[in-house]
Amino acid sequence: MKKRTEIINGSDILSVTNRKLCREKFLDRIEKIAEAHPAGIILREKDLSEEEYRNLAEQVLKICRKQETRCILHSFFDTALKLECDAIHLPLSILMNMDPEKRKQFRIMGASCHSGEDAVLAEKMGCTYITVGHIFETDCKKGLPGRGLEFLEQVCQKVSVPVYAIGGITGTAMEKIRRTGAAGACVMSGLMTCEDPKEYLEGFKE
Template sequence: MSNVLVITNRKLCKEDFFGRIEALAAAGPKGIILREKDLPEAEYLELARQTAEICDRYRTPCVLHSFPGIALELGVKRLHLPLPILRNLSPDERAYFTVLGASCHSAEDAREAETLGCTYITAGHVFDTDCKKGLPGRGLEFLKQVCESVKTPVYAIGGIAPENYKEVMAAGATGVCVMSGAMVCEAPGHYLSAFSEKTEQAANTQKGIR
């Protein structure tokens, strides 16, 4: 099974957004996080409704982002939140979600997210990325510290690519998040499979196979 979470950014798409979502869902990622948090709530609701329908057809988990009320309205039990929003959810609201993630930028953040019941966290940004222009990546040592500070699965985010995937996993990550590459690649299936190939290569190397 894939350990790659896709983060959406409709502004990067060169084609129809829902066509891109369908191609990604068909490729079998760990899940698709609908991050379009800049949208007004009503527009996000419609985008979430259609995205969830596409993901359901391919049995790819759809994770909503930033809008707990919309997740409740649509009956979606997977949600990712910035830590400040997560803090404002009541215990009952948090308990509703079977998958609950939070964006963390330190080991302290990660421990708090774990205390608040998160089933996974994202840690970043690890490497330099165009999404955070002018802000240097926090690096692999940061990622290692976060992974060692919690029992909750950690997904690395920020500048992740097949070329640095093995380093990220070696630092203790459960998986990775990708955005730009997933939104603009010509062949989503091939792009996501490149991460699986790196996993197989690493396993073969450990077995002494060259």
């Protein structure tokens, strides 16, 4: 049985942002993705300072709340708390150094994992879901082979929280991904660049 989590919004696809891939204004793209109702939007703009990120996050949160789509902020947990956002996604290194009392303030907390050991540690530290990758070859990790479906299945068996595959995910691969026990998958470039996010997400449905 697939593990489910609160971030599900009629979809098992998490949108991961990268504004540099957009061919239009970033907030216009966010509006379109939010209207398409993925499981959530992870605002992952790693090149921004915390102040710059906060300014962007305020606008993205406003859009997501209007569309009733879950927005998950990334890395800057103090900013998330100030903006009254109860969902955060963290690199494992940040999660490990985070005050346990602050961890408890998030209803949804995810971590980026790259091994079964990472996944077990993230779960112990209170994560409500994890992402695991990269599963298939992707332009984001040029020259590095994907870890594959067997790796994904092994990670899913080690934890009880929902696992989302990341890295080179396409609609045609989703049936195989679901068979591993994963709760869903993360998509970045496809949703940042496609003509119609709603139609694009339809291609991932069971």
